[in-house]
């Protein structure tokens with residue numbers, strides 16, 4: 510008779526962790542890690558934002574208890590985050606159709622969304638873009654939901670497969686939840702344009718599928734308000750939507766686990782009912798949400814000067830990424846490689862696929878200590894003035910064979 514835990518087999522490590530370990534061991538002073546999933550500044554650090562540091566000091570000074578929060582979490586945080594996601598004064602908010610509940614990060618929000626969908630209709634199929642953030646699929650599968658993918662990224666043109674995507678979405682209906690990335694698609698950096706978002710939202714209203722919008726990079730594409738366009742369109746046109754917000758990137762509070770789920774129902778009474786279901790689900794999952802990070806963001810977003818400071822900091826991160834995209838395109842295009850990288854400038858956010866073969870990715874790693882995953886997804890924020898020329902020289906050498 511074998512014991513319970515003997516049944517378990519080790520899970521193979523995430524390929525990205527293997528690359529991280531190899532990077533750590535590499536002694537080449539010029540080495541670059543392009544695989545990491547967090548923002549880096551010009552010095553290669555993941556910064557603490559001055560607005561967050563100041564709000565945190567105030568939070569510590571004000572805090573009087575560490576007793577449990579209630580199930581919704583920090584309510585001031587919830588209202589501030591839903592204002593960011595929907596835009597203050599949005600009809601869905603003013604009519605009471607939105608309920609926002611704080612969660613441990615965007616991942617926590619996605620898991621709560623998955624559990625909520627499973628409770629509402631266990632036969633729902635969740636449709637994710639091909640490709641998507643791998644954890645999306647893991648989260649929905651852990652919640653026991655069926656999954657499919659819809660066409661999204663065209664590898665040959667490095668752009669959106671808009672017509673193919675719409676063909677698949679036209680076949681969907683009330684038994685389907687469709688997962689969208691609100692902006693800065695991870696991993697491909699490609700977003701629908703505003704007219705395409707409008708057509709997708711019209712289709713959702715017509716076909717009756719549930720839009721599930723993952724907003725993990727608000728402010729990193731075109732601006733804080735501009736980046737919630739998809740949420741505003743779906744909220745205006747559809748009776749029900751779910752939005753999952755992550756503050757990890759745009760407030761740079763990754764380890765504090767700050768996120769929220771916002772549910773829009775067809776009327777205020779139904780929204781209230783759904784919120785009770787959310788509380789019942791979180792109660793048997795992690796019981797109560799964490800306070801620290803959301804209490805900090807609550808203070809920040811309710812102080813005009815700190816909010817202004819934060820908006821400038823987000824603009825700075827966005828500007829740095831976009832500047833790197835432009836400078837990468839310029840530097841590579843002057844080197845006659847015969848390959849066009851101009852797509853980097855048409856994409857947004859931290860991630861893009863470089864469109865390299867596995868052999869090219871391996872050569873970059875083995876000969877030049879430039880590390881990324883085999884798909885050649887890179888984090889643009891890993892570049893800086895100190896390493897971009899070394900990267901371009903190495904890439905050009907690899908491309909010229």
Ligand SMILES: Cc1ncc(COP(=O)(O)O)c(C=O)c1O
Nearest residue numbers: 614615616642695723725755757
């Ligand atoms: C697309 C996407 N959604 C959600 C998340 C979750 O972020 P977190 O749980 O760290 O807030 C991430 C993080 O990388 C992401 O890329």
